[in-house]
Amino acid sequence: MNPKKQRRLAFAITLVLAGGGAAGLAIYALGQNTQFFRSPTDLVEQPVPPPDRVFRIGGLVQTGSVKRDAGLEVRFVVTDGKNSVPVTYSGVLPDLFREGQGVVALGKRSTDGTFAASEVLAKHDEKYMPPEVVDALKRSGHWKEGETPGSL
Amino acid sequence: MTGELGQLALCLALALSLVQALAGFIGAHEGNLRIMAMSRGAALGSFVFVALAFFTLMYAYITSDFSVLAVAENSHTAKPLIYKISGVWGNHEGSMVLWLLILGAYSAAIAMTQPVGEGENTKLGARALGVQALIAIAFLVFVLLTSDPFLRFYPPPFEGNGLNPLLQDPGLAFHPPMLYLGYVGLSAAFSFAAAALLDSRNDAAWVRAARPFALTAWTALTLGIAAGSWWAYYTLGWGGFWFWDPVENASLMPWLIATALIHSMMATERTGAFKSWTLLLAITAFSFSLIGTFLVRSGVLNSVHAFANDPRRGLFILLILFVAITAPLALFAWKAPKLSPGAPFDVASRETGILINNLLLTASAAIVLTGTLYPLVLDAAEGIKISVGPPYYSATVIPLMAILAVAMPFGPIMLWRRGNLRAALYSLRFAGAAALVVLLAVLAIARPYSTLGVMAGGLGTWLIAGSITDLARRAGSWRRVRHLGAAAFSVALAHAGLGVTAFGVAGTAIWKSEGIEVLSPGKSMAIANYQLRLDSTERVQGPNYVADRASITVFSGGKQITVIHPEKREYPVEQMATSNSSIRTTVISDLYVVLGDPRDGGGWVVRAYVNPLAPFIWIGALIMAMAGFIAIGARIAVRIRSARSQTAAGLTEAAE
Numbered sequence: 001m002n003p004k005k006q007r008r009l010a011f012a013i014t015l016v017l018a019g020g021g022a023a024g025l026a027i028y029a030l031g032q033n034t035q036f037f038r039s040p041t042d043l044v045e046q047p048v049p050p051p052d053r054v055f056r057i058g059g060l061v062q063t064g065s066v067k068r069d070a071g072l073e074v075r076f077v078v079t080d081g082k083n084s085v086p087v088t089y090s091g092v093l094p095d096l097f098r099e100g101q102g103v104v105a106l107g108k109r110s111t112d113g114t115f116a117a118s119e120v121l122a123k124h125d126e127k128y129m130p131p132e133v134v135d136a137l138k139r140s141g142h143w144k145e146g147e148t149p150g151s152l
Numbered sequence: 153m154t155g156e157l158g159q160l161a162l163c164l165a166l167a168l169s170l171v172q173a174l175a176g177f178i179g180a181h182e183g184n185l186r187i188m189a190m191s192r193g194a195a196l197g198s199f200v201f202v203a204l205a206f207f208t209l210m211y212a213y214i215t216s217d218f219s220v221l222a223v224a225e226n227s228h229t230a231k232p233l234i235y236k237i238s239g240v241w242g243n244h245e246g247s248m249v250l251w252l253l254i255l256g257a258y259s260a261a262i263a264m265t266q267p268v269g270e271g272e273n274t275k276l277g278a279r280a281l282g283v284q285a286l287i288a289i290a291f292l293v294f295v296l297l298t299s300d301p302f303l304r305f306y307p308p309p310f311e312g313n314g315l316n317p318l319l320q321d322p323g324l325a326f327h328p329p330m331l332y333l334g335y336v337g338l339s340a341a342f343s344f345a346a347a348a349l350l351d352s353r354n355d356a357a358w359v360r361a362a363r364p365f366a367l368t369a370w371t372a373l374t375l376g377i378a379a380g381s382w383w384a385y386y387t388l389g390w391g392g393f394w395f396w397d398p399v400e401n402a403s404l405m406p407w408l409i410a411t412a413l414i415h416s417m418m419a420t421e422r423t424g425a426f427k428s429w430t431l432l433l434a435i436t437a438f439s440f441s442l443i444g445t446f447l448v449r450s451g452v453l454n455s456v457h458a459f460a461n462d463p464r465r466g467l468f469i470l471l472i473l474f475v476a477i478t479a480p481l482a483l484f485a486w487k488a489p490k491l492s493p494g495a496p497f498d499v500a501s502r503e504t505g506i507l508i509n510n511l512l513l514t515a516s517a518a519i520v521l522t523g524t525l526y527p528l529v530l531d532a533a534e535g536i537k538i539s540v541g542p543p544y545y546s547a548t549v550i551p552l553m554a555i556l557a558v559a560m561p562f563g564p565i566m567l568w569r570r571g572n573l574r575a576a577l578y579s580l581r582f583a584g585a586a587a588l589v590v591l592l593a594v595l596a597i598a599r600p601y602s603t604l605g606v607m608a609g610g611l612g613t614w615l616i617a618g619s620i621t622d623l624a625r626r627a628g629s630w631r632r633v634r635h636l637g638a639a640a641f642s643v644a645l646a647h648a649g650l651g652v653t654a655f656g657v658a659g660t661a662i663w664k665s666e667g668i669e670v671l672s673p674g675k676s677m678a679i680a681n682y683q684l685r686l687d688s689t690e691r692v693q694g695p696n697y698v699a700d701r702a703s704i705t706v707f708s709g710g711k712q713i714t715v716i717h718p719e720k721r722e723y724p725v726e727q728m729a730t731s732n733s734s735i736r737t738t739v740i741s742d743l744y745v746v747l748g749d750p751r752d753g754g755g756w757v758v759r760a761y762v763n764p765l766a767p768f769i770w771i772g773a774l775i776m777a778m779a780g781f782i783a784i785g786a787r788i789a790v791r792i793r794s795a796r797s798q799t800a801a802g803l804t805e806a807a808e
Binding site: 026035 | 515517522526537541543544548552668733
């Protein structure tokens with residue numbers, strides 16, 4: 001093999017190793033770090049994620065369910081119209097967190113069946129509804145047609 | 153009337169772009185200087201008309217002309233003037249006109265800077281203008297067919313819907329134009345690459361022509377991303393600066409590829425290495441801009457950027473994206489046998505450093521792309537809704553960046569073609585020692601331990617000390633450092649800037665403190681070495697909002713330092729609420745206070761962070777951008793000087 005070919009081969013091998021390494025790293029990390037989305041109905045109908053697994057739930061904040069006491073903890077209920085999940089959260093709620101509005105929460109399931117949220121996301125503006133929430137409401141049959149999904 | 157004027161201007165710009173494309177390609181093919189000059193004239197004319205359309209639209213916003221639908225939907229008479237202006241691009245239609253304006257500006261800049269006389273380079277410039285015109289045509293048609301910004305609305309409402317209050321912010325008035333200047337700037341590199349392929353000549357000529365544009369684009373992207381991250385830091389109230397949000401990723405990917413591109417261009421121009429690879433990178437960089445635009449604009453992502461839209465728009469951008477990726481790649485495959493191979497280099501050489509840089513940066517971009525697209529693909533294919541959290545990126549991109557940072561100081565120190573690794577190691581011995589000392593010191597004092605913090609501290613020192621070493625070594629002695637050329641300074645500053653950002657990351661990763669408490673007036677909370685006392689909250693009226701405003705006295709070591717006023721605003725027009733956190737910065741450290749919601753018994757939730765070294769994150773980005781400005785400025789200065797000496801030579805010739 002002449003030096004030119006040798007250099008090309010070395011270059012190709014480096015490229016393949018680097019590309020393969022990066023791809024492997026990406027696939028491994030994806031497997032570890034994807035967060036599944038569950039609607040309240042999914043939580044009733046499908047196997048529940050293990051207690052240490054972080055996942056996301058979404059739906060509407062049930063009207064009248066938000067309980068703020070003197071302390072930090074806030075409790076509310078997320079519903080898709082068919083089923084609902086009680087949620088606890090300690091922290092500052094997003095500015096657009098409202099009863100009757102869409103919400104997505106990230107967290108784990110506690111042993112008593114409530115969802116302990118570590119992060120609560122509401123929409124960014126008044127027209128927006130998180131797509132997961134739209135989907136959850138559609139599946140539970142509580143999506144009002146005429147509201148514009150996705151656009152949002 | 154003004155609305156129709158804008159529409160007409162866009163149609164004329166479209167017509168001129170067609171002329172620009174045809175004249176560019178035909179002129180270059182025939183070698184006809186007059187036809188090529190026509191293409192340049194059309195480029196300037198097209199820019200003038202797009203600018204006319206843009207300012208017409210801006211006029212409609214400033215005068216609150218609600219008979220224009222986009223104005224009615226996105227503006228309001230009570231809005232301060234600056235947000236009426238920034239409101240122009242705070243929505244889909246207007247932002248596309250801004251995109252066209254910047255695209256036109258780049259075409260005009262190409263038209264004015266490329267050679268005009270006989271010769272191959274004139275043809276290259278003409279073809280680049282032709283490609284640039286094709287991009288402009290695609291986007292003009294897109295705007296006119298799917299996103300008409302001047303669409304009339306009858307009867308006009310008395311009042312507009314207002315602009316999303318989150319976007320009513322000085323940081324955000326600046327962020328989109330900068331980002332677009334970057335995204336669209338990559339089109340110029342793309343056009344020159346495509347022109348070089350059409351010409352079947354992948355020598356350094358196209359790189360020499362495209363490099364200033366690539367540098368401009370990179371600098372603007374750096375500033376745009378920094379502005380976006382700064383905005384997210386102080387408005388979203390989470391105390392963080394980067395969230396690996398898909399929309400942030402959409403701007404990070406072009407930046408990663410553009411960074412790779414400006415490095416490989418340097419090698420191709422200097423030594424002729426990576427000739428074909430640089431062509432591919434230039435094509436890829438603009439493709440990533442388009443992918444970013446598609447992700448952000450099509451509404452497939454869930455974010456502030458997903459303006460109300462219809463699916464036709466996503467489809468149209470997807471079509472542009474598809475053509476823009478496949479056409480040049482097909483051209484590349486077709487011309488590949490005719491292209492000359494890149495110049496060889498030793499394993500120990502600056503080219504190898506650039507190769508490492510390119511591999512790591514493109515791999516990072518691919519990883520970010522995977523994480524961003526995976527949820528979309530899984531949802532489309534199987535209907536499974538997932539999201540990819542920040543840990544994915546921390547586990548993949550950050551290690552690659554760490555390896556990159558280890559390699560970075562070697563690049564400028566090694567010689568082109570044939571370097572000496574042992575000599576480079578010897579030159580860097582002090583930098584290495586400094587990095588090791590800082591790394592161990594951070595390791596000793598960091599409680600709780602943070603791998604990211606320790607690595608970032610050590611590598612930040614390594615980068616800054618490496619840059620200083622490089623400057624000192626080039627100058628030979630400290631006194632002569634100021635005689636060094638601009639190129640040496642811009643490289644040193646760019647690398648050191650990343651080091652400064654790394655310090656910011658280290659500081660926030662290790663010493664960040666966070667506290668959240670319910671405070672009733674008169675009560676205090678402690679955070680790091682501060683005491684925060686909530687004095688009162690009051691209701692205040694702003695120009696287009698009402699707010700709950702807290703007065704919080706800050707004590708440190710028993711002494712009163714300042715009084716801060718975090719707010720929670722409500723915008724009645726938009727039915728929106730925002731938190732306006734208070735940040736008290738000493739540059740070395742930020743005290744960041746957010747007012748939360750009221751609780752039973754008169755208390756308020758108060759959340760506070762102390763983010764040590766956080767300002768360094770953006771200072772580092774500014775230093776990197778400054779490096780970009782120096783590099784661009786130096787190139788312009790060289791051009792002017794050579795133009796002057798040419799005219800001088802011409803004059804003496806004529807005199808003789």
